[in-house]
């Protein structure tokens with residue numbers, strides 16, 4: 001049987017918000033079994049909390065924002081992906097501002113502080129959401145679907161409107177090792193031509209060459225890619241973060257075509273709406289092994305290998 005996990009100790013980091021441009025401090029604290037991922041706005045009077053769950057999704061344009069009672073937390077997806085990828089079930093996220101810091105644009109800095117803090121096993125079994133029927137969400141020529149399978153797999157294709165990028169496709173069998181090695185380090189990206197429009201709409205105010213892959217007419221303008229197909233891998237990272245709003249690891253094969261936060265979160269809501277079609281199940285042994293091999297060594301370092 002697999003057990004739920006929380007942090008061994010407190011983990012902290014500090015950075016700026018991608019969209020607000022504001023400096024923010026983040027503190028991850030151990031949390032009781034069955035409490036899930038809960039955000040706490042410690043910069044506000046009474047420090048209101050917002051649970052990371054589908055019902056609290058309030059905005060999905062350019063980032064995933066959750067909120068409750070008029071209080072929001074923006075751009076949670078890369079942090080949520082780190083929780084999903086590392087198998088961290090219960091954590092209290094204290095935030096001294098409205099937006100999760102973007103760090104280097106990937107989930108790697110979050111993975112690093114989680115590894116440093118270490119994971120602790122809790123005496124409550126972990127359960128999984130096993131999709132039992134195909135669910136599809138489509139919008140124009142974009143789509144996402146999930147079909148039953150014994151483990152979480154992702155097949156993601158992006159068709160970019162850029163002559164040098166064209167179509168990129170990846171397929172992953174998601175495990176903690178795959179996540180750390182192949183996905184966590186992949187950064188968010190933006191096109192130079194869109195920057196002005198985004199800023200006009202008060203978005204990407206914190207975006208810079210240090211926290212996003214920036215693409216101009218001639219290709220990437222700020223250094224080398226970490227993977228040849230880093231952009232589509234980052235979409236997988238976003239998807240894993242959005243899926244984790246379901247509060248449990250999902251077992252199923254996700255097939256996405258040019259999707260994004262809107263379709264990811266619509267799929268999440270679709271899965272939530274069809275919960276009777278799924279069973280919440282303690283995983284079979286093979287799946288348990290995949291997700292919960294020996295506990296993390298606190299000092300284990302993060303490797304992001306170039307492809």
Ligand SMILES: [Zn+2]
Pocket residue numbers: 077078188234238
């Ligand atoms: Zn992203």
